[in-house]
Amino acid sequence: MATYKEIKGQTVSSQASDPSSAADTGLLYYNTASGTFKVVAPGVGAWSSGGGMNGSRYGVMGAGTVTAGLYMGGTHQPTDSTKNTSETYNGTSWSSAPAMPGNLRNGGSWGVQTSAVAVGGSTSPGETPLGGTAYEFDGSSWSSGGSLITARRGNTGAGASSSAGVTWGGGDPGDYTNTESYNGTSFTEAGDLNTARRNTAGNGTQTDAIAAGGDPGSMDNVELWNGTSWSETTVLNTGRGFGGPSGGMGSSTAAIVVSGNPNNVEEWDGTSWTETSDLATTRGSGHAVGYATTSTGMYFGGSPYTYATYTEEWSKPAYSIETVTTS
Amino acid sequence: MEYKYCTAINWGKNFFTHKERRQFYLSGHAGEGKSCVWVVGNNIHGDHWISKVSGVSKTKEEAQAIVTTQIEAEQIAYDALPVEAQAKYPRPVEFEIL
Numbered sequence: 001m002a003t004y005k006e007i008k009g010q011t012v013s014s015q016a017s018d019p020s021s022a023a024d025t026g027l028l029y030y031n032t033a034s035g036t037f038k039v040v041a042p043g044v045g046a047w048s049s050g051g052g053m054n055g056s057r058y059g060v061m062g063a064g065t066v067t068a069g070l071y072m073g074g075t076h077q078p079t080d081s082t083k084n085t086s087e088t089y090n091g092t093s094w095s096s097a098p099a100m101p102g103n104l105r106n107g108g109s110w111g112v113q114t115s116a117v118a119v120g121g122s123t124s125p126g127e128t129p130l131g132g133t134a135y136e137f138d139g140s141s142w143s144s145g146g147s148l149i150t151a152r153r154g155n156t157g158a159g160a161s162s163s164a165g166v167t168w169g170g171g172d173p174g175d176y177t178n179t180e181s182y183n184g185t186s187f188t189e190a191g192d193l194n195t196a197r198r199n200t201a202g203n204g205t206q207t208d209a210i211a212a213g214g215d216p217g218s219m220d221n222v223e224l225w226n227g228t229s230w231s232e233t234t235v236l237n238t239g240r241g242f243g244g245p246s247g248g249m250g251s252s253t254a255a256i257v258v259s260g261n262p263n264n265v266e267e268w269d270g271t272s273w274t275e276t277s278d279l280a281t282t283r284g285s286g287h288a289v290g291y292a293t294t295s296t297g298m299y300f301g302g303s304p305y306t307y308a309t310y311t312e313e314w315s316k317p318a319y320s321i322e323t324v325t326t327s
Numbered sequence: 328m329e330y331k332y333c334t335a336i337n338w339g340k341n342f343f344t345h346k347e348r349r350q351f352y353l354s355g356h357a358g359e360g361k362s363c364v365w366v367v368g369n370n371i372h373g374d375h376w377i378s379k380v381s382g383v384s385k386t387k388e389e390a391q392a393i394v395t396t397q398i399e400a401e402q403i404a405y406d407a408l409p410v411e412a413q414a415k416y417p418r419p420v421e422f423e424i425l
Contacts, residue, residue, distance in 0.1 A: 048348060
């Protein structure tokens, strides 16, 4: 049998404490303090339960991070009424925040808790009228901003703030390829999606975003946005529609698409998609946030009714220390 | 037996943790009121979690019956919606737990 040194070119080292860097991933060592062999393993993501939303929401929009999050609008279940309410999340619980100027659901959204936008979608329980006016949040109050050139529902958004965002897709009637860029004042036509669709999972910034899956027909297409144009890339393992936009978080180089129908979770590393840990309570048409990162994030709202207030928090450490056992 | 079954109300933060999700299988399904049916991996960590959340143990058949009843109630509610409201999301479908 080959020895560890013959395979790795070095002996197993003895260390008084565990390594503290992802650069050591793959390292096997003997921890003299615990008297055990350990290995630095790649981090594995998982979902945990977060605080419940005070209002149940389907087709909800959102922005921010897992420790400073924001949701706005959506459809209240089971009354099927479109809402203008918003709540903020502090990493533990949701608190009421000021209401948007109007009702909105299934629209695009982006930004952070103190600088966010919701636009598009529908303003009433029916599919029309469509929401064309951007609603902007500054952390304490909402105001009306610019209007979409093409009003639509089922559009998805990405962006870092209320003055730098982009929204794409959606429809009604039909499905759109239209992409529009927002500067805090007005929308400008930008490069179209290659494939018309609505309800994509997506996130990122105004110049670096991803659009994955969507409706109609539970699509598997994925496109990357570079600020100017969309390019097709590797398709999802499982095509899916989300029943609403933005079941994703991340960027063009690292992203996660969350739930939908079917309801597994896939992770994007910039090259390929890999199945990863599922939500404990699977659903569609909730909203995922995790601005420009896949190491932390959260998913909230969605259906069926039972789960419409649930929040789950995503965490993927860069590495983990595992004790070597024999069995 | 690969799984255990229980009902419990998700209280929010730390009802289940990242560590617990890595230690055993867990999935939640529609239950009565605020309670969910939970399918729990059958190991010592899963047992500890059921105890932590004061889960009420069920047989698989009992758990499935709760889920089916809830889904059927949601189907009735869905069927009562106006057509335009139904167009916004799919009709709940029967689901078999693991």
